[in-house]
Amino acid sequence: MFIKKKVELLILATLLVTCHGFTEQSHAGIADLKAKPQLQQAFESIIDEEQQNEADLIRLTEIPAPPFMEEERAKHFAAMLKASGADDVQIDSVGNVIATIKGSIGLKTVAVSAHLDTVFPPDTLIKVRREGNRLIAPGIGDNTRGLIMVNALMKAIRAAQIKMQANVLLVGTVGEEGLGDLRGVKHLFRDDAPGIDSFIAIDGSNPEKVVTSGVGSNRYRVTFTGPGGHSWRAFGHANPHHALGHAISFLDKIGPSVTDEGEKSAYNIGRIGGGTSINSIPFASWMEVDIRSGSRERLDKLDTVFKQAVQQALLTENSARKYGPELRVEIKKVGERPAAKGKTDFNLVQNMLEINDSFGYKTNLRAGSTDSSIPISKGIPAVTISRGGKGGEAHSLEEWWENDKGYEGIQIALLLLVAEAGLAE
Ligand SMILES: [Zn+2]
Missing domain, CATH: 3.40.630.10 (Zn peptidases)
Known part of the structure; x- marks a missing residue:
């Protein structure tokens, strides 16, 4: 019965296609x-x-x-x-x-x-x-x-x-x-x-x-935040811009372990910003990052490497500070294309x-x-x-x-x- 029904449906489907000449x-x-x-x-x-x-x-x-x-x-x-x-x-x-x-x-x-x-x-x-x-x-x-x-x-x-x-x-x-x-x-x-x-x-x-x-691409907005302060009086506070600089530098060091092999993959820091004046330690420093590959596997690998670079940067800047609170970082996904x-x-x-x-x-x-x-x-x-x-x-x-x-x-x-x-x- 079940098979018969299936065959009937199949014939019906074929008829639909051929009757209308719809191809x-x-x-x-x-x-x-x-x-x-x-x-x-x-x-x-x-x-x-x-x-x-x-x-x-x-x-x-x-x-x-x-x-x-x-x-x-x-x-x-x-x-x-x-x-x-x-x-x-x-x-x-x-x-x-x-x-x-x-x-x-x-x-x-x-x-x-x-x-x-x-x-x-x-x-x-x-x-x-x-x-x-x-x-x-x-x-x-x-x-x-x-x-x-x-x-x-x-x-x-x-x-x-x-x-x-x-x-x-x-x-x-x-x-x-x-x-x-x-x-x-x-x-x-x-x-x-x-x-x-x-x-x-x-x-x-x-x-x-x-x-x-x-x-495929993953896109992120990364924001380092901290206490800020006067460039002279608060010297020694962790600096979000410096952390951001470390992150870019680390990404350039470990990113090629993914991008130099296999199907093409790429990363780009497209925009950066933050800070209030030349003589202030910024409260926040942000960058927008685009990571791409035609292969899901390489995209995932590059994603991992990028996040490692950010965490390593946070650690580096926090350990280098002389006093004051630690910086924090937020990695917010702002785009995803399969x-x-x-x-x-x-x-x-x-x-x-x-x-x-x-x-x-x-x-x-x-x-x-x-x-x-x-x-x-x-x-x-x-x-x-x-x-x-x-x-x-x-x-x-x-x-x-x-x-x-x-x-x-x-x-x-x-x-x-x-x-x-x-x-x-
Ligand atoms: Zn276009």
Whole structure:
């Protein structure tokens, strides 16, 4: 009875798939799909929109989106998607912008996303300047161009009246950078969320580099605290800044025992601060630390070594003090991204290889720290692909983006999306 039931279910499942003809584009079908009149029409419309896309890029770049302050840009991005023909655009409870395109069958959901936030603090002057073919401004490539690509997909889908079988979400996520800790994408994949079955993130500057694995990271804020005091009268008190210095020095001594071998791992002290004046022993000294690896095992080892360095520093500074209370240290975790290896035999990945090939690009599958890390860690097909064009100096004030065949990046993303969501007949 039980076995019979199982067989029946299996037949039913097979029928569901075949009756609707609902399958992702197979590896071999990419060339056929690319040649379809609708796709060709969409490809042309993408080229026609080049100038408008550039104007949109400049406009959106100049709306700042510092970590945890993405609302303004989110509103503009939502309006942009509406103007491009999206009829259902929402901003969810954490601030993600989500345009929903209902599928003809709707048994599965494919999301394409780019992150809204930049790494730049609110007081950064953001004015796009042009030098030759280059557009220069903080955040112009990473990831404002990614958002423009998502919007360009909406326009192309409408221009060529492309209908897909799966539901499609076009998304602008919050919190991809820095201490945002992927909170936007974590929300999309929270336990009680409506499911997303495959995920395409746009966030990279080289079309040949496709992210299919997640580099894991642990992020900490370490704070040494003590009594402080006058630099002259209280000389001999334990000094939090000195302890912090020891910690960095110890980490540099023992960190390489992990980072010099095996799969790549890395550590970085990104920010330090504390203290009140040049002639005061500080009450507190803090640093923000980022530890990374594509391998969970190496990440754990590096984590242990980092904590040892901090404890050793505390001990060293406390033993060196002449009098006064001991320093204390707090190691607070402020971010965690999973290290995860994605399967490369997913249709999504195989299609991406085929598509890149058809545009004359080689593909280098790699690990990265992007929005895709979350679906990858849950075993859901996910890739992070390039924003098209050329770019450089990301995360710096001199960041640039150049429209060198930028339309190709959009065409590649569209083809990948339609292959995954299935073209409705
Ligand atoms: Zn980015």
